[in-house]
Amino acid sequence: MSESLVNQDALHELTAVIGTEKLVRILDRFVLSLATAFDGTDRAAADYGREAHTLVSMSGMLGCAAFSTGCRGLEQAAKTGDDLTGSLIALKALRDRTVAALQDLRAEAAFSV
Numbered sequence: 001m002s003e004s005l006v007n008q009d010a011l012h013e014l015t016a017v018i019g020t021e022k023l024v025r026i027l028d029r030f031v032l033s034l035a036t037a038f039d040g041t042d043r044a045a046a047d048y049g050r051e052a053h054t055l056v057s058m059s060g061m062l063g064c065a066a067f068s069t070g071c072r073g074l075e076q077a078a079k080t081g082d083d084l085t086g087s088l089i090a091l092k093a094l095r096d097r098t099v100a101a102l103q104d105l106r107a108e109a110a111f112s113v
Helices: 008-018 020-034 045-061 065-080 085-107
Strands: none
Touching (some): 008 020, 020 085, 045 065, 045 085, 065 085
């Protein structure tokens, strides 16, 4: 599961540039931020769009291409005024699967210090 949601090659390349310890800290912060990403039901579409925009590049850099693409789609939907209900449901499910994949990698000690 984790391989399809997290590109381990991208993480290895990033590790070569910034080191394992820094990557682990970044991944831990990213997982923490994802835990509540897109929560809340009474937020404006623009709020969801801004949150999605923030997560696009970070998730892409960390090898989570599917989540990055989903965030980009939600950002666009928010900009064009589309109903976000279905997109939010799908993106929250993808978020949860991505978090689980990242936690699996962490548990496997693939990037332990």
